[in-house]
Amino acid sequence: xxxxxxxxxxxxxxxxxxxxxxxxxxxxxxxxxxxxxxxxxxxxxxxxxxxxxxxxxxxxxxxxxxxxxxxxxxxxxxxxxxxxxxxxxxxxxxxxxxxxxxxxxxxxxxxxxxxxxxxxxxxxxxxxxxxxxxxxxxxxxxxxxxxxxxxxxxxxxxxxxxxxxxxxxxxxxxxxxxxxxxxxxxxxxxxxxxxxxxxxxxxxxxxxxxxxxxxxxx
Numbered sequence: 001x002x003x004x005x006x007x008x009x010x011x012x013x014x015x016x017x018x019x020x021x022x023x024x025x026x027x028x029x030x031x032x033x034x035x036x037x038x039x040x041x042x043x044x045x046x047x048x049x050x051x052x053x054x055x056x057x058x059x060x061x062x063x064x065x066x067x068x069x070x071x072x073x074x075x076x077x078x079x080x081x082x083x084x085x086x087x088x089x090x091x092x093x094x095x096x097x098x099x100x101x102x103x104x105x106x107x108x109x110x111x112x113x114x115x116x117x118x119x120x121x122x123x124x125x126x127x128x129x130x131x132x133x134x135x136x137x138x139x140x141x142x143x144x145x146x147x148x149x150x151x152x153x154x155x156x157x158x159x160x161x162x163x164x165x166x167x168x169x170x171x172x173x174x175x176x177x178x179x180x181x182x183x184x185x186x187x188x189x190x191x192x193x194x195x196x197x198x199x200x201x202x203x204x205x206x207x208x209x210x211x212x213x214x215x216x217x218x
Contacts, residue, residue, distance in 0.1 A: 006130040006163070017130045017163045042154050042206035045195040046070040046123055049210055053150050058118030061142065063135075064104065064125035067092040071121075081117075083110070108134040112142045119143075121150045126178060127162040136185040143215040149187060151178060151213075154206040171209060178211045187213030 006017040047070045054060060054071065057078055062069055065082030067089040082096040083104075090099040100111065108131050120139050129135055139149050155171050169177060175192055182190060195208045 017132065017165065041197055042195075042208045043068075043070055045208040046152050046210075047072055048195075049150065049152065049208075050121070051075070053119070053148060053212060054121075055118040055147070059116065061112070061117045061120045062096070063120060063122045063139070064128070065090060065093065065096065069093055069095045070123060071095050081112075104135050105130045108138060110135075110138045110142050114141055115144045116142045117144060118147050119150060120148075121152075123152045124154060124157070126151060126153060126181075127157045127166040127174075130163060132181050133184060136181055136187070140185050140187060140215050145215055145217040148212050148214050149182070150210070151182070152208060152210045153178075154208055156206060171207065175209050175211060182211060182213045186216060188216050189214045 050070060051072045054075060054077075057076060059079035059081075060071075060077050061081045061083065062071075063083050065084040066086060069082070071077075071080070073095075079098065080096050081098040081100065082090050082093055083100045083102050084090050085101065085103050087099075087101045090096060090101065093099075102111070105128070120143060122139075126132060136149075143149065153174070157166065165177065166174060175194075179190055179192060190211060190213045192209075192211050194210065197205055197207065
């Protein structure tokens with residue numbers, strides 16, 4: 001697989017994973033605030049999912065991490081690793097006990113041993129990956145057998161940095177795209193869902209989409 005540029009996957013347009021803005025992510029995201037485009041209601045919905053899906057006392061990895069994680073405050077983990085492009089944002093995140101600065105579009109190989117983590121989370125990040133299949137394969141490698149990848153996203157994204165196919169699809173089709181990519185890398189027991197904002201809460205406008213898959217046990 002060519003790691004020098006955007007992936008070209010069978011059955012998808014050759015430019016599917018290209019982006020309008022090719023400025024290095026380390027520069028772009030250092031200049032663009034807020035850390036999360038999700039509103040508070042959506043962030044709370046992600047935290048609620050993590051409460052039920054993350055392994056208490058386990059080792060967890062947050063990919064494309066920033067200053068704000070959505071992990072439950074009361075949760076206790078053996079190890080919490082954050083990998084992202086902005087050093088200052090990672091250092092400002094109080095829940096992390098290990099921090100790694102890495103641009104996954106520049107280097108998709110994860111610096112961890114096989115079968116290292118009890119869960120991996122990726123929140124509002126897949127839209128920006130130019131080599132999603134390579135990175136998902138790496139996620140499968142570092143997950144322990146039976147452990148989940150919890151992938152969440154809202155309908156908000158930085159248009160300049162999101163890949164072409166993400167911008168072209170409707171939300172439901174983005175869920176299908178994520179499911180296809182996860183299936184291609186061997187993740188199993190895929191479970192999809194969404195949380196729609198209640199009509200009486202005006203401060204919550206963002207629908208949250210989730211796809212959870214597990215590394216096969218054999």
